[in-house]
Amino acid sequence: MDQILEINDQNLTVTCQVGINGANIERDLNEKGYTMGHIPQSVRTSTIAGYIAMKAAGQFSGKYGKFEDIVLSLRAVLPTGEVIQSKNYPRSSTGPQFDRLLIGSEGTLGIVTEATMKIWSLPEKQGLVSYTFAKIQDALEAIRLIYRHQVNPAVIRIYDHVETARHFSAEKKAGGRAMVIFVCEGPTDVVDLEVQVTNQYCTQCNGIACGEEPVHHWFETRFDVKESSKYTPLDVVFDTVEMAAMWDHAYDMYESVIGEMRKVPGCLVASGHASHFYTQGVCWYFTFGGAPEIQDQFPEFHQAMWDAAMRGCLQAQGTISHHHGIGIIRSKWMEKEWTGPDMEMARRIKKVLDPNNIMNPGKLYGADFDYSPENAP
Ligand SMILES: Cc1cc2nc3c(=O)[nH]c(=O)nc-3n(C[C@H](O)[C@H](O)[C@H](O)COP(=O)(O)OP(=O)(O)OC[C@H]3O[C@@H](n4cnc5c(N)ncnc54)[C@H](O)[C@@H]3O)c2cc1C
Numbered sequence: 001m002d003q004i005l006e007i008n009d010q011n012l013t014v015t016c017q018v019g020i021n022g023a024n025i026e027r028d029l030n031e032k033g034y035t036m037g038h039i040p041q042s043v044r045t046s047t048i049a050g051y052i053a054m055k056a057a058g059q060f061s062g063k064y065g066k067f068e069d070i071v072l073s074l075r076a077v078l079p080t081g082e083v084i085q086s087k088n089y090p091r092s093s094t095g096p097q098f099d100r101l102l103i104g105s106e107g108t109l110g111i112v113t114e115a116t117m118k119i120w121s122l123p124e125k126q127g128l129v130s131y132t133f134a135k136i137q138d139a140l141e142a143i144r145l146i147y148r149h150q151v152n153p154a155v156i157r158i159y160d161h162v163e164t165a166r167h168f169s170a171e172k173k174a175g176g177r178a179m180v181i182f183v184c185e186g187p188t189d190v191v192d193l194e195v196q197v198t199n200q201y202c203t204q205c206n207g208i209a210c211g212e213e214p215v216h217h218w219f220e221t222r223f224d225v226k227e228s229s230k231y232t233p234l235d236v237v238f239d240t241v242e243m244a245a246m247w248d249h250a251y252d253m254y255e256s257v258i259g260e261m262r263k264v265p266g267c268l269v270a271s272g273h274a275s276h277f278y279t280q281g282v283c284w285y286f287t288f289g290g291a292p293e294i295q296d297q298f299p300e301f302h303q304a305m306w307d308a309a310m311r312g313c314l315q316a317q318g319t320i321s322h323h324h325g326i327g328i329i330r331s332k333w334m335e336k337e338w339t340g341p342d343m344e345m346a347r348r349i350k351k352v353l354d355p356n357n358i359m360n361p362g363k364l365y366g367a368d369f370d371y372s373p374e375n376a377p
Helices: 022-030 047-052 098-102 136-148 161-167 188-204 213-221 247-263 298-315 329-337 340-352
Strands: 002-008 013-017 071-077 084-087 113-119 125-133 153-160 178-185 237-246 269-277 282-290
Touching: 002 022, 013 022, 022 047, 047 071, 071 098, 071 329, 098 161, 125 188, 125 213, 125 247, 136 178, 136 188, 136 269, 153 161, 161 178, 161 213, 161 282, 178 188, 178 213, 213 340, 237 247, 237 298, 247 269, 247 282, 247 298, 282 298, 298 329
Parallel strands: none
Antiparallel strands: 002 013, 013 113, 071 084, 071 113, 125 178, 153 178, 153 269, 237 282, 269 282
C-alpha cells in the first residue's frame, strides 16, 4: 500500500497507493524534479490516505492548495465491498462527483486505496520575507490586502505576541509584537513580484521589516513538536485547535476563542497563530495549556478547553474545523455547525453507504448518532 504507481510528466500527476508516507512521496518527487507542495507539520508521520480522509492542509498550501484541490481521482472500497474508481480529468461536469464524498469523510464511508494527485516542477526561487506588527489587526489587514491583490505566497504565518515571544525571542524587533513570516516560491519573475507586493502592503499597514532570518528560523524548527510533550510529565495538558472565519470575523474569532479558553479554571496559557489564508478569510490555530483545578480530572479539563474553543468559534461565526476534522472530540458540536437539514442528509448518506455502521462509528455525524444493523434501511 505504499508504492508510487506512475508519475506522468505531461499531465503533471502522480498516482500512488495511499499508504505511502507523506515525506517519502515528496522526497521521491523532489529527486525527479517535482513537488506535490503538500507539507503538513506531520508530513513524516502521516500518509496520503490520511490527507484525503481529513482534508489536510500543508504549510505551503497558499500556493499549492489544500488536499481537496490536489487530489484528482481516487480508488476506494465501500463498506458494502463495492469498488469505485474515478477518472482523471482537469474538470468534469457530469453530475455530483461521487468520489468527492470520500474526501474529508474521516474513514466513515469507505477505504481509499489509490489516488492521483497534481504535482508541479520544483520552484526556481524562494523569496523569504518577515515583518513585525504592534497590532495583530494590522498584520491581518496586510495579508487581506495582499490576497486582494491576487498574490498568494506559499507560506504565511501570523504569530500573536505570546507565540512570537515563544518562537522568535532572538529577534530584537519582535518584543511584545506579532511576527509574520512569508515564503514566496515559484518562477523567479513571479516570486520577485510577490515579494514586492508583500513588502508594499506590510509597510502600508505599519509593519517593521525583519529580513530573512526569522524565516530561516521557521524552516529550522517547523517540524519540532517536542515543546508541548515536555510538559506532560509535569501534569500540564497541551493541545491545539484549528478553525476558520471570514475576514469580517477574523479578529473577532481570535478574541472570542482566546477569551473563552482563558475563562476555563486551570487554563494557564492560550495563544494563537494564523496559518492559512484565503481571499475570503483566515484559519486560526490555537494552542492551550493548563492543569485541572480538581486533581486527576484531566479528561474533564481537556474537554472543557475544547468546548470553550468551540463556543468562542461559533460566537464569531466560524467553522469548528479547518483541517484536522471532527473525529470524536468535536462530534457533539456538529449539530451547531450544520444547521438545517444538513446533518440529517449526511446521516442518510452514511446509512446508505455503510448500512451496518462498520466504518468509524461515533465519528463525524453527531455524538448521539449510532445505529444498529436491524434499524438500517
Ligand atoms: C504534530 C502534528 C502536526 C500536524 N500537522 C498537520 C498539518 O500541518 N496539517 C494538517 O492538515 N494536519 C496536521 N496534523 C493532523 C494529521 O497529521 C493529519 O490530519 C493527517 O492528514 C492524518 O494522516 P494520517 O496518515 O496520520 O491519518 P490517521 O491519523 O491514521 O487517520 C486519520 C483518519 O483517516 C482515516 N483513514 C486512514 N486511512 C484511510 C483510508 N485508507 N481510507 C479512508 N480513511 C482512512 C482514519 O480512519 C482516521 O479517521 C498534525 C498532527 C500532528 C500530531
